[in-house]
Amino acid sequence: MTINVLFAAREGSWPNYEAPLNAAFEDLGLKVDLARTHAPKDVDYIVYAPNAPLQDFTPFHRAKAVLNLWAGVDAIVRNPTLNLPLARMVDPGMTTSMTEWVAGHVMRYHLGIDRYVVNPNQNWAPHVPPLASERQIAILGMGALGSAVAEMLMRLGFHVTGWSRRPKDSSIPMHHGADGLRAALSCADMVVLLLPDTPATANTLNPETLAWLPKGAFVINPGRGPLIDDQALIAALDDGHIAGATLDVFRTEPLPQEHPFWAHPKVTVTPHVAAETRPITAARVIAENVRRGEAGEPFLHLVDRDSGY
Numbered sequence: 001m002t003i004n005v006l007f008a009a010r011e012g013s014w015p016n017y018e019a020p021l022n023a024a025f026e027d028l029g030l031k032v033d034l035a036r037t038h039a040p041k042d043v044d045y046i047v048y049a050p051n052a053p054l055q056d057f058t059p060f061h062r063a064k065a066v067l068n069l070w071a072g073v074d075a076i077v078r079n080p081t082l083n084l085p086l087a088r089m090v091d092p093g094m095t096t097s098m099t100e101w102v103a104g105h106v107m108r109y110h111l112g113i114d115r116y117v118v119n120p121n122q123n124w125a126p127h128v129p130p131l132a133s134e135r136q137i138a139i140l141g142m143g144a145l146g147s148a149v150a151e152m153l154m155r156l157g158f159h160v161t162g163w164s165r166r167p168k169d170s171s172i173p174m175h176h177g178a179d180g181l182r183a184a185l186s187c188a189d190m191v192v193l194l195l196p197d198t199p200a201t202a203n204t205l206n207p208e209t210l211a212w213l214p215k216g217a218f219v220i221n222p223g224r225g226p227l228i229d230d231q232a233l234i235a236a237l238d239d240g241h242i243a244g245a246t247l248d249v250f251r252t253e254p255l256p257q258e259h260p261f262w263a264h265p266k267v268t269v270t271p272h273v274a275a276e277t278r279p280i281t282a283a284r285v286i287a288e289n290v291r292r293g294e295a296g297e298p299f300l301h302l303v304d305r306d307s308g309y
């Protein structure tokens with residue numbers, strides 16, 4: 001029997017996903033009719049990006065799951081019309097992209113690259129940075145992305161500590177809970193935020209927790225905008241407690257022109273580019289979840305609607 005899969009994502013992403021998804025379904029021997037429109041009553045699975053026009057899931061009586069194309073589910077997890085299992089995206093291509101993006105921004109701060117990139121007075125002023133093994137980096141959020149980032153930074157020689165909601169067995173020194181946050185931040189030269197946006201993670205970096213960081217620390221946020229209290233970060237940058245911040249995600253995107261982050265000399269704004277979903281690798285994850293759904297096996301990467309991620 002043919003499985004009807006609705007592709008509900010922004011119009012422009014269809015050309016990138018159509019062929020990889022069809023190839024991945026075929027590889028698993030699944031007979032799928034993948035389309036941008038299906039009668040809701042006939043749909044078996046919804047491949048979904050939260051920026052799609054589809055917001056009302058009530059007509060999809062037969063559907064077995066919503067398969068999110070994004071890692072973050074903050075824009076769908078509280079949708080009251082959604083009563084289907086929701087799987088998020090854990091994509092090896094996206095994970096690699098995130099590790100590369102974080103590595104680049106960490107190395108920029110670690111090596112002090114800016115002093116040579118912008119040097120209008122042609123100042124010959126050698127600066128010897130410490131070795132990576134003399135730096136401590138805290139990763140807030142040790143899930144699919146945070147763990148991969150932590151391992152990569154350790155391979156580069158950095159000392160890494162992680163922070164998660166629950167205790168975790170890991171080769172990386174871990175902290176959890178409110179007390180653990182203070183322990184993770186208090187010795188960090190840099191902090192990388194890879195938490196989901198949930199009610200519990202809002203303003204994780206605020207006036208109090210920013211003050212726990214040592215003076216001169218750097219903040220790198222590819223997680224979600226609400227993880228940081230914007231005004232508190234600007235105050236900490238202005239008084240010199242925080243040396244710089246690289247921000248990929250914001251409370252409002254695109255970041256409004258009048259937002260002080262744009263003009264702040266210690267802030268680098270990147271336009272939510274840290275880790276795009278990569279169609280070829282992501283299509284295999286989607287196809288595997290359709291296969292599981294058809295076989296009555298548990299879906300991969302199911303979202304816990306109560307905790308919001």
Ligand code: NDP
Nearest residue numbers: 071072141142143144145164165166196200222223274275
């Ligand atoms: P995961 O769900 O795999 O990991 C989330 C981590 O955050 C887990 O370690 C979890 O702890 C921890 N966490 C959640 N709530 C809390 C809390 N209240 N206190 C402490 N720790 C908490 O997510 P991913 O690693 O796949 O993705 C992380 C986020 O990265 C996404 O939600 C998304 O917002 C962002 N992202 C950004 C992209 C970009 O381009 N900028 C691209 C992709 C993702 P525990 O292990 O105990 O559950």
